Amino acid sequence: MTKDLLYRLIWLSRPLMQAAEAAVDRGLAGTGLTVRTRAVLEILHDFGDATVPEIAHRLEINRQYVQTMVNETLASELTVRRANPRHRASPLIGLTATGRETIAAVLAAERKLVGDLAQSFDDAEVATALDVVQRLTEALRPLGRERPA
Amino acid sequence: MTKDLLYRLIWLSRPLMQAAEAAVDRGLAGTGLTVRTRAVLEILHDFGDATVPEIAHRLEINRQYVQTMVNETLASELTVRRANPRHRASPLIGLTATGRETIAAVLAAERKLVGDLAQSFDDAEVATALDVVQRLTEALRPLGRERPA
DNA sequence: TCATATTGACAAGTTACATGTCACTATGAC
DNA sequence: GTCATAGTGACATGTAACTTGTCAATATGA
Structure with missing residues (x-):
């Protein structure tokens, strides 16, 4: 019955997520990133400079928490604040050269692993x-x- | 390419899990259960009486945390301690009549919802x-x- | 019988968030 | 311009769902 299969599929989401995030976390060893700061950098990598509220919207979490994550990436100089022509009080966050290299390397490694799995x-x-x-x-x-x- | 589809599937695990747990949580409103105490009762419902370490093993989380969840269910009289012939210091935890009715109702309601989705x-x-x-x-x-x- | 493992109880710490508030800054209707 | 309203960064506090560590009591098995 579809119902039972669907029920099992729903409850598999947690183990899948845990396995996925553990694998990602392991790939982050040595980069100084966490799963969550990785997520911020990935948004900037994929969509370009963005304000904190924009990043929060993409990640579907609240802006206050994203602010603290962004502040961490600013502190470790993976990102910088850039003047925002559209809102003087809300700077655009952008990747530094280091940030871009770091996230690019992480994403490339992940894609390679997924490529192996895909076979x-x-x-x-x-x-x-x-x-x-x-x-x-x-x-x-x-x-x-x-x-x- | 399979790789890209697989990558997207992996990252969908978190939204799926969040949506699933939010739906479960909503179904728990008024029962006095939480997602985690629900999980304990479900194990007892599906597999019968079990010790705290056995429940922990099934849930793949540590026994200390399961102990606190079980203690909550004992306090709200959804479960009782029963003599364990195999280990005097580690009682079997079993559902009370109330506990059995509560978890049965919750599981039935969930299965009904999944049945609707299954169509x-x-x-x-x-x-x-x-x-x-x-x-x-x-x-x-x-x-x-x-x-x- | 005695080393080793298991268990319940308790205490702390951690992660990944949400919520609330404030002051400052924009924005848009007038 | 002016003024109500909304957006934003910063900061404080709260919370759920865990993990880790420790201890004493108890089992278990060689």
């Missing part, structure tokens, strides 16, 4: 899995809200 | 997704360990 899977099944998981996530989301829609 | 999916795609996610989790697990195997 055990074929395109069609992964595409199906991705589609199912995406639809499932969207279907579950409203159920967690105050007033489920 | 948007077909058996084959969910089976494929489950298989991919299981294999992916097992493949990622060793990468997070000290000495990746």
